[in-house]
Amino acid sequence: MNPNIAPIRKSMDWTYRTRGGNVAGDSTGGQPPGDGDLKERVEKLEAVLPDIQLRLVRVESKLDALGANTTTKAEMAAVGIMIAELKGTVSETMLAQTKWYIGTAAVLAGLAFAAARLAS
Structure with missing residues (x-):
């Protein structure tokens, strides 16, 4: 390993920092890593454990x-199909209404011309 990189790697290596300079493969003397403040850390974790459990229950309930x-993919697909069918129904209805409007207008125009011819 390049001697210039070794100090940088040691500063970035979690095992090097937490085990007091012992890298993987070195002995820690049978003691857990970081045993000086391990009890304090465990006590702090145990102190906040009820709050963590309470928050976890809230998260689970939410x-x-x-x-x-929430909807499933199948429900969303069903809604998409219903919208497509509705679009088809609306366009068919508009087409039928337009045909009736044009037909009625033609009949009324014919009646108006017939009435005008009879009147003259």
Whole structure:
């Protein structure tokens, strides 16, 4: 290994920093790494454990509520099909109404011309 890189790697290596300079393969004397403040760290974790558990319960309940209110892919696909059918129905209805409008206008125009011819 390049001697210029070794100090940089040691400063970035988690095992080197937490084990007091012992890199992987070196003995820690049978003691856990970082045993000087390990008890304090464990006590702090145990002190906040009830709060962590409470927050986890809140997160789980929120996820359950979200799961009950979300739609599945199948439901979304069904909605897409219903919208496509509705578009087809609307276009068919508009076409039928337009035909009736033009037909009625033609009949009324014919009646108007017939009435004008009879009147003259």
